[in-house]
Structure formats: C-alpha cells, structure tokens
Amino acid sequence: MATLAFKLQESLFLRNPDSTELGQKIIKNSVRLIDKLGFEDFTFKKLADEIQSTEASVYRYFENKHRLLLYLIDWYWTWLEYKIDYATNNIRDPKEKLAICLKLLTEEKKQDVYSEVMDGKALQRIVMAEFEKTYLTKQVDSDNKDGVFLPYKAVCKRIAEIIKEVNPAFAFPSTLASTLILSINHQLYYAEHLPSLTDIKFNPQKHYDKLFEFMQVLTFNALNTRYHAE
Amino acid sequence: MATLAFKLQESLFLRNPDSTELGQKIIKNSVRLIDKLGFEDFTFKKLADEIQSTEASVYRYFENKHRLLLYLIDWYWTWLEYKIDYATNNIRDPKEKLAICLKLLTEEKKQDVYSEVMDGKALQRIVMAEFEKTYLTKQVDSDNKDGVFLPYKAVCKRIAEIIKEVNPAFAFPSTLASTLILSINHQLYYAEHLPSLTDIKFNPQKHYDKLFEFMQVLTFNALNTRYHAE
DNA sequence: CGTTTATGATAGCATTACTATCATATTTTA
DNA sequence: TAAAATATGATAGTAATGCTATCATAAACG
Numbered sequence: 001m002a003t004l005a006f007k008l009q010e011s012l013f014l015r016n017p018d019s020t021e022l023g024q025k026i027i028k029n030s031v032r033l034i035d036k037l038g039f040e041d042f043t044f045k046k047l048a049d050e051i052q053s054t055e056a057s058v059y060r061y062f063e064n065k066h067r068l069l070l071y072l073i074d075w076y077w078t079w080l081e082y083k084i085d086y087a088t089n090n091i092r093d094p095k096e097k098l099a100i101c102l103k104l105l106t107e108e109k110k111q112d113v114y115s116e117v118m119d120g121k122a123l124q125r126i127v128m129a130e131f132e133k134t135y136l137t138k139q140v141d142s143d144n145k146d147g148v149f150l151p152y153k154a155v156c157k158r159i160a161e162i163i164k165e166v167n168p169a170f171a172f173p174s175t176l177a178s179t180l181i182l183s184i185n186h187q188l189y190y191a192e193h194l195p196s197l198t199d200i201k202f203n204p205q206k207h208y209d210k211l212f213e214f215m216q217v218l219t220f221n222a223l224n225t226r227y228h229a230e
Numbered sequence: 231m232a233t234l235a236f237k238l239q240e241s242l243f244l245r246n247p248d249s250t251e252l253g254q255k256i257i258k259n260s261v262r263l264i265d266k267l268g269f270e271d272f273t274f275k276k277l278a279d280e281i282q283s284t285e286a287s288v289y290r291y292f293e294n295k296h297r298l299l300l301y302l303i304d305w306y307w308t309w310l311e312y313k314i315d316y317a318t319n320n321i322r323d324p325k326e327k328l329a330i331c332l333k334l335l336t337e338e339k340k341q342d343v344y345s346e347v348m349d350g351k352a353l354q355r356i357v358m359a360e361f362e363k364t365y366l367t368k369q370v371d372s373d374n375k376d377g378v379f380l381p382y383k384a385v386c387k388r389i390a391e392i393i394k395e396v397n398p399a400f401a402f403p404s405t406l407a408s409t410l411i412l413s414i415n416h417q418l419y420y421a422e423h424l425p426s427l428t429d430i431k432f433n434p435q436k437h438y439d440k441l442f443e444f445m446q447v448l449t450f451n452a453l454n455t456r457y458h459a460e
Numbered sequence: 461c462g463t464t465t466a467t468g469a470t471a472g473c474a475t476t477a478c479t480a481t482c483a484t485a486t487t488t489t490a
Numbered sequence: 491t492a493a494a495a496t497a498t499g500a501t502a503g504t505a506a507t508g509c510t511a512t513c514a515t516a517a518a519c520g
Contacts, residue, residue: 015466022467038368043507057467059509132362138268140423153426171429172444178420178427179413179448186412187405193370196383197408199401214402218409221451245497252498273476287498289478 005115006078011146012071015061025051026061028117035122039130070134070148076127077151094165095227101159105184106212128189167223187211235345236308241376242301245291255281258347265352269360300364300378306357307381324395325457331389335414336442358419397453417441
C-alpha cells in the first residue's frame with residue numbers, strides 16, 4: 001500500500017486512507033468530484049455512489065467533508081514543500097532560491113511520480129478555488145490546534161526564511177510570503193473568471209510565466225533588490 | 231425609507247430591502263448573524279426567528295443566502311468606493327491619492343453616517359471572512375453576468391488607475407490592485423487566528439497602522455518610487 | 461481456526477433549502 | 491370610499507444534506 005506518498009497529520013482522518021484500497025479510491029475520486037462540483041455541492045453520498053460504496057463507509061475514513069478537504073490541501077502543501085526542499089537543496093544564493101520558490105509556486109503542476117493516486121492538476125485547481133474555505137470558518141482556532149494548517153504554515157515559513165536571507169532588514173518576511181502565496185492562488189482564477197481584476201490574460205501557454213514575472217517584480221522590489229537568472 | 235444609503239444592483243434581490251421596514255430588519259440582522267455564526271451556519275430560518283418573521287418572508291427578498299451575502303458585500307465595496315472618491319477628489323498628486331486609498335482600505339471601519347442600518351465594523355469582519363466565498367464557486371460566471379461583482383471591480387479599477395498615474399510604465403496595475411486588496415482582507419485575520427503567517431501582531435490599537443505600513447512598502451517599491459506624507 | 465477488522469446494507473433523524481397555498485392586514489388608486 | 495393590489499404571516503410539504511446506529515458478512519491476521 002502507501003501510494004499516496006506523504007504521511008499527513010493523524011488528526012485529519014479517522015482511518016488512514018493511504019492504508020486501504022477503499023481509502024485510496026476515496027481520495028482519488030474526491031479530487032475528481034470536488035474539482036467537478038465545487039466543495040459546496042460535493043457530498044459523501046455522491047462520492048460513495050461514484051465509487052460504488054456507501055456513505056457510512058466514507059464516514060469511517062473522514063469525520064466530515066471539511067476534514068477530507070483539509071487532507072487534500074495538506075497533501076498539496078506537503079508536496080510543494082518537498083519540491084522546494086529538493087530544488088533549493090544545493091543552491092547557495094538566496095535570491096536564486098527565492099526565484100526557484102516563486103517558479104515552483106506559480107508553475108503548472110503535473111501528474112507527479114510521487115503518487116499514482118493524486119491528480120496534480122485537479123488538486124491545483126482545488127487549492128485555487130477551495131483552499132481559503134478551509135480556514136475562513138468559525139472553527140479555525142480549534143482546527144488550528146489540531147495542527148491541520150501545519151503544511152501550509154511550513155511553506156510560508158520556508159519562504160519567509162529565504163526572504164530574510166535576501167534582506168535581513170526587511171520587516172515583513174512572513175507577511176510578504178503569505179501575500180505572495182495568496183495572490184498566486186487567485187490571479188489565474190481571476191484571469192479565467194473575473195478578468196478585469198488582473199492584467200494576466202487567460203492563456204495556459206503563457207499565463208504561468210506572466211504570473212511568475214509579476215511575482216518576481218513584486219518580491220524583489222519589496223526587498224529592494226533585483227534578480228536575473230543567467 | 232431608503233436608509234441603506236446606496237442603490238445596489240437589482241439582480242441582487244427579489245424585493246428591495248431598502249424599501250421596507252422588514253427589508254431593513256433583514257439586512258441589519260443578517261449582518262449581526264453572519265458575523266456571529268459564520269456564513270456556513272447562517273440560515274434564513276435562524277434569521278427569521280431572530281426578527282420574529284418567517285422563512286417565507288425572507289425568501290421574498292432574497293433568492294437565497296448567497297445573494298444576501300452578495301448584497302452585503304456589494305454594499306461594502308460601494309461604500310468604500312464612495313469614501314475613496316470623496317477623499318481623493320481634490321488631490322492632485324497620484325502618490326498621495328494612492329496612499330489615501332491604502333489608508334482607507336486598511337483602516338478600521340466605523341459606524342458611518344451613511345446608514346443607521348449597517349454596522350460598519352461587523353460588515354468589515356464579514357468582508358474579511360466571507361468575501362472570497364462569493365466568487366470561489368461554480369456559479370461565478372453566471373453571477374458575474376448578473377453584475378454582482380461590479381462594486382468590487384470598480385474599487386480595483388479605481389486603484390489600478392491611480393497606480394497607472396503613479397507609474398505609467400508598470401505592467402501590472404490591476405494585478406497589483408487586486409493583490410493588495412486580497413492581502414489587506416487577510417492579514418488581520420491571520421494576525422488573530424494564524425499568527426505565524428504574518429509579522430503583524432494582533433493588536434487593535436496598532437495593527438491597522440502596521441498593515442498600512444506593509445502595504446505602502448509593497449506598493450511604492452513595486453512602482454519603483456517612494457511616498458512620504460509631509 | 462477463531463477473532464479482529466473492514467465493508468456493505470439499511471434505517472433513521474434533525475436540519476437545510478427551498479416552494480406552495482391561503483388568510484389577513486395594509487396601502488394604493490380609481 | 492370601495493375595490494384592487496401588495497406585503498406579510500401561518501402553515502405545510504418535499505428533496506437533499508449531514509450525520510449516527512445497527513447488524514450481517516467477508517477478508518485478513520494471529
């Protein structure tokens with residue numbers, strides 16, 4: 001078993017979906033269904049029907065659909081942190097590290113080797129459209145105590161640390177990091193659905209690069225420096 | 231009647247809440263209740279009980295709770311645009327205009343003269359916690375056709391235009407404007423609930439100013455310029 | 461080989477998100 | 491001022507949602 005590749009917080013689930021076939025079907029198909037229906041219209045009933053199982057069986061894995069969404073979102077940020085670690089591992093120049101982070105954050109995600117179960121592109125769309133719904137709730141404080149936001153915080157922290165390396169005098173490394181990630185998650189959604197809110201034109205061939213360009217300008221200007229790859 | 235002060239899109243409601251006593255009670259108490267319960271747990275039944283009316287009566291004003299939330303959010307952005315217009319009206323220096331916008335966006339909202347019905351502080355909290363839920367849905371395109379996002383777009387456009395005045399060569403005025411607003415709406419929520427995501431400490435005496443400071447740094451650096459009020 | 465464990469099948473229940481109908485009170489207007 | 495239009499309340503009903511509980515059975519495990 002264990003084809004989901006990352007070990008996530010125990011508090012996210014009742015039974016580890018990574019450990020069984022049904023669990024993996026739940027994950028794989030919840031990604032498909034949430035991407036298709038949106039989180040509001042997604043239900044355990046619909047998911048159960050889709051995988052020829054029952055509502056009761058799904059409830060044995062996740063307390064509710066909110067926790068299931070958190071599982072997917074946490075998977076995404078854990079994956080991203082892994083990619084950042086891997087790609088910046090032996091880079092010394094902090095500016096280059098920061099540029100690599102921005103690249104990884106803004107680029108189109110692919111079906112990765114890390115998991116046969118997870119559809120990277122669909123997961124990226126889910127993060128764009130649903131991530132903020134995980135913490136903009138009245139249970140945010142109790143969820144936070146359960147540690148369900150740790151993977152996202154880890155990515156922010158990692159980027160904030162690189163920002164500090166680039167400019168130790170900068171007073172807002174974490175604020176800048178979370179602002180960048182937030183904006184990255186929204187701009188392409190705007191490009192597609194609310195185009196007047198952004199200068200980035202919807203164009204899957206080019207918009208990832210445009211987004212990267214904006215983030216570089218914003219970041220390196222905020223830090224009173226430049227970065228140009230050779 | 232007409233104590234809600236702003237005329238909003240007809241498409242938002244079935245019956246104009248501004249035109250009747252019950253309508254105004256609906257608005258006033260939905261602000262209170264959504265602020266208290268969060269949008270997910272808010273229902274027309276609970277609202278109706280609160281104002282000693284019936285579910286059916288509330289449904290005569292709004293198609294569903296999503297449209298009611300849009301009404302509140304649109305009210306907020308219309309209010310903000312009005313304040314921006316008023317405050318930048320006879321300012322010539324575009325940098326100063328931009329700084330004024332950032333101030334208005336980041337400052338604590340007060341109970342305004344513009345309406346006896348609307349609680350400005352509660353509304354600001356609702357915008358922080360619920361605004362993104364209005365457009366991160368599968369109906370975003372049809373909602374957008376109904377014009378329900380126009381007030382928000384107007385604020386973005388207005389700020390983007392001032393950005394263009396400050397630096398006509400800047401390639402991302404709208405992207406910057408929407409990024410700023412997005413971040414402004416989130417940072418104080420982070421300060422309160424997910425403090426590791428920001429350098430701004432939760433402190434209602436100071437955090438509005440800290441937020442303003444960050445936004446100024448980010449904005450004027452992005453535009454390769456500075457601004458210092460005299 | 462017996463026992464734990466996972467799943468399925470089914471039932472049930474309170475709440476949500478509406479829609480519909482009818483009575484009555486109030487306002488408008490002819 | 492009477493008739494008509496409109497607003498609200500009262501009540502009922504319905505499909506879907508978000509669960510919880512129970513029991514049977516099949517598979518895995520020791």
